[in-house]
Amino acid sequence: xxxxxxxxxxxxxxxxxxxxxxxxxxxxxxxxxxxxxxxxxxxxxxxxxxxxxxxxxxxxxxxxxxxxxxxxxxxxxxxxxxxxxxxxxxxxxxxxxxxxxxxxxxxxxxxxxxxxxxxxxxxxxxxxxxxxxxxxxxxxxxxxxxxxxxxxxxxxxxxxxxxxxxxxxxxxxxxxxxxxxxxxxxxx
Amino acid sequence: xxxxxxxxxxxxxxxxxxxxxxxxxxxxxxxxxxxxxxxxxxxxxxxxxxxxxxxxxxxxxxxxxxxxxxxxxxxxxxxxxxxxxxxxxxxxxxxxxxxxxxxxxxxxxxxxxxxxxxxxxxxxxxxxxxxxxxxxxxxxxxxxxxxxxxxxxxxxxxxxxxxxxxxxxxxxxxxxxxxxxxxxxxxxxxxxxxxxxxxxxxxxxxxxxxxxxxxxxxxxxxxxxxxxxxxxxxxxxxxxxxxxxx
Numbered sequence: 001x002x003x004x005x006x007x008x009x010x011x012x013x014x015x016x017x018x019x020x021x022x023x024x025x026x027x028x029x030x031x032x033x034x035x036x037x038x039x040x041x042x043x044x045x046x047x048x049x050x051x052x053x054x055x056x057x058x059x060x061x062x063x064x065x066x067x068x069x070x071x072x073x074x075x076x077x078x079x080x081x082x083x084x085x086x087x088x089x090x091x092x093x094x095x096x097x098x099x100x101x102x103x104x105x106x107x108x109x110x111x112x113x114x115x116x117x118x119x120x121x122x123x124x125x126x127x128x129x130x131x132x133x134x135x136x137x138x139x140x141x142x143x144x145x146x147x148x149x150x151x152x153x154x155x156x157x158x159x160x161x162x163x164x165x166x167x168x169x170x171x172x173x174x175x176x177x178x179x180x181x182x183x184x185x186x187x188x
Numbered sequence: 189x190x191x192x193x194x195x196x197x198x199x200x201x202x203x204x205x206x207x208x209x210x211x212x213x214x215x216x217x218x219x220x221x222x223x224x225x226x227x228x229x230x231x232x233x234x235x236x237x238x239x240x241x242x243x244x245x246x247x248x249x250x251x252x253x254x255x256x257x258x259x260x261x262x263x264x265x266x267x268x269x270x271x272x273x274x275x276x277x278x279x280x281x282x283x284x285x286x287x288x289x290x291x292x293x294x295x296x297x298x299x300x301x302x303x304x305x306x307x308x309x310x311x312x313x314x315x316x317x318x319x320x321x322x323x324x325x326x327x328x329x330x331x332x333x334x335x336x337x338x339x340x341x342x343x344x345x346x347x348x349x350x351x352x353x354x355x356x357x358x359x360x361x362x363x364x365x366x367x368x369x370x371x372x373x374x375x376x377x378x379x380x381x382x383x384x385x386x387x388x389x390x391x392x393x394x395x396x397x398x399x400x401x402x403x404x405x406x407x408x409x410x411x412x413x414x415x416x417x418x419x420x421x422x423x424x425x426x427x428x429x430x431x432x433x434x
Contacts, residue, residue, distance in 0.1 A: 038337045070213065072345055083348035089208040092215075 040070045047074055050088040054160040054184075055079060057088050068095055130154070130177070138178055151178035158184040190265065190288025191335060192360040192387040193344065195258055197399070198371050198378070199351040202227070202241050202256035209346035210239040210260075213331065233259065235319035238328040239343055242400050255392075257399040258343070258352065261315045261328035262386035263290050272310040276303055281325075288357070288387045289330035292316070296325035312405035330387075357387060364389045 043062040050057040058077035062070040071091040075082030084091075094100065104122040105114045137153040156174040158167065162184065174182050210216075216236045221229055228243040230236075242257040267274075267290045270283045280295035296318075299307070304318045304325055318325045331341035335354075339345070344354040353360060364380050368391055371378040375393040381404045383389045396403035 038333050038339075041337070072209070072213075072342070075345075080348065082345055084205050084209065084346045085348060086204040086208045089205045089212060089346045092212045093218075 043069055047077075049161070050084070050091065052087045052160070056161060057084055059084070059088065059091055061091075068092060071095075134177055149178050150180055152180070154179050155181040156183070158182075160185045190263075190357045190387050191330065191354065192263075192288070192357040192389060193260075193341070194353040194355075194360040194364045194367075194389045194391070196351045196353070196364075196367055196391045197256055197258075198367070198375070198391060198393050199349045200241070200256040200258060201349055201351075202243060203348065204241045205346040205348055206258050206343035206352055207237065207239050207241050209342040210328070211237060213334070213342035214238060214329075233315065233317055233327070235317050235324070235326050238326065244399055246398055248394075253394070253398075255394060255399050257390070257392075257403060259313075259400060259402075260343070260388065261290060261330075262313050262382070262388040263288055263328075263330055264312075264386050266385065268310040268312065269307050269316060273299060273303060273307040281307075284332070287330065287332070287335060289332050289335070290327075291329050291332050292325050292327060294324055297323040299323070299325060312402070314402045314406075360389055364391055367391055 040062040043064040046061045057080035058074035060074045073082040073084040104117045106117045139150045219230045239260045244255045277298045282291045344352040378393045381390040
């Protein structure tokens with residue numbers, strides 16, 4: 001018989017101990033005895049929304065003793081019907097991963113280090129810098145003398161989760177500042 | 189009646205939701221990765237990935253074709269790995285008669301590296317992997333804990349395109365055949381990979397070799413394993429059956 005080692009083993013199944021119990025017609029024990037119970041059994045189900053793209057799939061978060069134990073797609077939500085993509089499916093790790101950011105991080109101009117900052121400090125910095133840039137860069141009139149009130153040096157990007165009304169409010173705010181470069185993150 | 193997967197690669201977009209859902213459910217740690225010029229990541233199955241979506245590209249009459257293959261244990265109806273290693277350590281490698289699931293437990297850590305090599309070589313699909321640190325041999329478990337509680341396997345639950353399906357074997361085979369008839373209208377080379385011998389039926393739109401070396405069983409000896417065994421062990425099996433108490 002012309003066959004290599006792999007094929008021989010596959011045909012005969014006699015690699016290590018010769019005959020297995022299965023080949024002799026002895027039934028195997030149910031595997032139940034060897035597997036742990038279901039890890040989400042009895043856990044509280046909390047419906048949440050995937051934070052990534054604008055599809056906003058619903059996810060069931062399984063919580064036990066205040067701790068997230070598992071996540072999976074919500075089959076009752078008509079948009080994703082329980083399915084998730086690779087990013088949505090990774091919600092458990094995204095939550096528990098040690099690289100997850102939980103506080104604002106600040107890197108000063110020219111610095112190589114990130115520092116942890118409070119939200120109060122961060123909001124104040126954003127407001128101060130937005131005002132400063134707008135005060136210096138706002139273009140009131142173009143070359144032809146037409147009033148434009150345009151701020152070219154700032155860009156605004158919004159979350160993919162903003163609904164129509166939230167987008168309208170955000171839009172009015174950025175137009176009020178004179179910002180023309182506006183986008184959202186609905187793709188990924 | 190065994191359970192079965194039907195994996196319709198004609199519907200797979202290689203989003204890898206199944207691969208990640210598997211990793212998340214089994215809480216498997218990350219792998220060190222690097223850019224290898226392919227979206228396939230990790231490059232192969234390993235103790236941290238029971239499932240990997242394989243990307244294969246080739247030229248077909250001047251056009252680039254990109255084929256996706258969500259690779260996993262086939263849960264063979266007559267698993268060679270169990271024949272080879274099933275009796276090494278009690279409760280380490282189990283073939284569950286009710287679901288057809290082939291499940292390895294933590295007890296596989298008691299199996300030697302040499303025996304593992306035999307087990308891996310016996311697999312027609314090159315699936316089992318051994319963790320060199322713990323010695324545990326692992327692969328897809330058919331989400332045994334989930335299916336025992338009436339839940340779908342994590343990969344099937346996550347799939348957004350309907351490529352991954354799970355159910356009773358005859359239902360999955362019927363679904364596979366009806367999809368095959370449809371897909372053949374546009375892809376004449378479409379075929380079902382080893383549908384009669386495994387519980388994971390793949391619908392492929394091109395030759396199996398173009399997907400992956402082990403897309404179908406690597407066994408070209410011209411003799412069917414089942415036939416061979418039937419001849420070899422028929423007398424023993426008969427006597428064993430007559431002794432069986434159940």
